Amino acid sequence: MGEFKPLVFSGVQPTGNLHLGNYLGAIRKFVALQENNDCMYCVVDLHALTAQLVHDDMPGQIRSITAAFLAAGIDPKQHIVFNQSQVPQHSELAWIFNCVARLGWMNRMTQFKDKAGKDREQASLGLYAYPSLMAADILVYRATHVPVGEDQKQHLELTRDIAMKFNIDFMDKIRPTGLGIDITVGEEPVHAYFPMVEPLIDGPAPRVMSLKDGTKKMSKSDPSDLSRINLMDDADAISRKIRKAKTDPDALPSEVDGLKGRPEADNLVGIFAALADKTKAEVLGEFGGQQFSVFKPALVDLSIEVLAPINAEMRRLMADPSYIDSVLRDGGARARERAEKTMNEVRDIIGFVR
Numbered sequence: 001m002g003e004f005k006p007l008v009f010s011g012v013q014p015t016g017n018l019h020l021g022n023y024l025g026a027i028r029k030f031v032a033l034q035e036n037n038d039c040m041y042c043v044v045d046l047h048a049l050t051a052q053l054v055h056d057d058m059p060g061q062i063r064s065i066t067a068a069f070l071a072a073g074i075d076p077k078q079h080i081v082f083n084q085s086q087v088p089q090h091s092e093l094a095w096i097f098n099c100v101a102r103l104g105w106m107n108r109m110t111q112f113k114d115k116a117g118k119d120r121e122q123a124s125l126g127l128y129a130y131p132s133l134m135a136a137d138i139l140v141y142r143a144t145h146v147p148v149g150e151d152q153k154q155h156l157e158l159t160r161d162i163a164m165k166f167n168i169d170f171m172d173k174i175r176p177t178g179l180g181i182d183i184t185v186g187e188e189p190v191h192a193y194f195p196m197v198e199p200l201i202d203g204p205a206p207r208v209m210s211l212k213d214g215t216k217k218m219s220k221s222d223p224s225d226l227s228r229i230n231l232m233d234d235a236d237a238i239s240r241k242i243r244k245a246k247t248d249p250d251a252l253p254s255e256v257d258g259l260k261g262r263p264e265a266d267n268l269v270g271i272f273a274a275l276a277d278k279t280k281a282e283v284l285g286e287f288g289g290q291q292f293s294v295f296k297p298a299l300v301d302l303s304i305e306v307l308a309p310i311n312a313e314m315r316r317l318m319a320d321p322s323y324i325d326s327v328l329r330d331g332g333a334r335a336r337e338r339a340e341k342t343m344n345e346v347r348d349i350i351g352f353v354r
């Protein structure tokens with residue numbers, strides 16, 4: 001029984017401002033994982049075309065996500081930071097995965113249904129195939145661990161389904177190449193070329209909710225800017241948004257169980273915990289029994305303490321686009337080398353002549 005070499009991969013779309021949900025659900029975890037892992041972090045610019053084809057400032061959007069990665073503390077020398085379009089192998093593997101994935105699987109994707117809205121006939125073919133490209137992003141490096149927010153869980157299950165079907169369909173072709181590894185999936189022994197990726201979703205804020213409605217996800221597309229804290233918000237904006245955040249009239253409970261049925265309180269406590277690197281129980285140990293009039297100012301202070309340095313560093317980096325571009329070019333070259341190795345192996349497994 002073998003094991004795949006551990007590799008962390010994740011991606012963020014260059015569409016709109018990054019917000020606290022992206023930071024706590026994804027980027028903060030990217031930073032923590034660098035310590036003990038080989039990591040690749042990707043600005044997924046090809047994905048950005050799926051919902052909207054023409055963007056006002058595509059280069060600026062790509063650079064600002066890159067700046068956020070670096071400002072949050074990702075080290076582009078030890079790890080790989082790049083944008084997807086610099087590695088054409090993602091698109092090539094995505095095509096192969098389009099032929100692996102079944103229509104029935106794609107039809108179940110809730111994010112497609114949400115994003116396509118009522119007029120599904122007008123959605124792009126790219127939006128429909130989006131999860132297949134996402135699977136290719138990960139598997140073109142045979143990555144094993146993927147830190148994401150909870151909204152990406154279904155896409156990662158599909159990634160596993162695609163990997164599993166490829167492994168099983170091509171098992172007899174994989175074996176003679178010596179490139180596969182014997183693993184068990186559930187009870188089933190499989191000779192696998194692609195790993196079964198593990199989503200890394202845990203933490204106190206896997207799903208950061210809107211500040212205006214604790215039952216809705218904090219999102220770039222919410223028309224109300226008061227619903228989210230953007231990474232580029234200054235201290236005044238952060239303070240105003242938290243003070244205006246919806247709450248209920250009760251004091252905070254002393255136990256996590258007491259947050260049930262109180263989505264806004266649960267959300268703010270989760271945000272506090274994630275920002276402070278604590279559990280919700282620890283936060284409630286400190287603030288249980290207190291009113292929001294006490295808790296909110298503490299949350300404002302903590303948010304500013306964590307976000308202000310990131311904000312300042314992002315602004316500094318954004319003033320030097322040529323440096324950001326050089327980071328992406330260097331990361332792109334290193335990523336291409338790894339991706340081309342996988343693609344050569346995939347071409348051999350499939351039987352393409354080269």
Ligand code: TYM
Nearest residue numbers: 010011012013021022025026044134148149206207208218
């Ligand atoms: P994207 O660009 O929408 O979001 C980037 C990351 O932020 C997380 N996130 C949240 N986490 C907690 N609470 C929220 N309210 C919240 N909103 C967003 C997302 O879960 C994500 O981790 N499909 C992906 C991009 C992608 C990708 C990949 C990710 C493309 N290829 C390969 C991982 C691996 C997306 O649209 O993320």
